[in-house]
Amino acid sequence: MDFVTAIKTCFSKYADFNGRARRSEFWYFYLLTFVAAWIPFLGWLLSVALIIPSLSVGARRLHDIGRSGWWQLLVLIPFIGGIILLIWWAGDSKPGVNEYGENPKEIA
Numbered sequence: 001m002d003f004v005t006a007i008k009t010c011f012s013k014y015a016d017f018n019g020r021a022r023r024s025e026f027w028y029f030y031l032l033t034f035v036a037a038w039i040p041f042l043g044w045l046l047s048v049a050l051i052i053p054s055l056s057v058g059a060r061r062l063h064d065i066g067r068s069g070w071w072q073l074l075v076l077i078p079f080i081g082g083i084i085l086l087i088w089w090a091g092d093s094k095p096g097v098n099e100y101g102e103n104p105k106e107i108a
Helices: 003-012 023-037 043-049 051-064 069-076 080-090
Strands: none
Touching (some): 023 043
């Protein structure tokens, strides 16, 4: 999945916490949010506007590895929680169908 397709997918699923998201979709969207945060004057506003889609793509990414989206709450544990999430988000998709749907890598 390329950058533009990933961003379009995340915005089309703005508040959709169901299903699965590929690694490329997740990391391209987080690249956009990181860059948007550094835009002078608008960075804060854009960061706030991107909270819901960031949480939804994070949940779908965790679904892709077979975990509940609620695991994003680990970020509330200083340092350790963020590291665990980064490792999980970087992991490869679980093959086949899981309780959250079909593997997006196998569909495309």
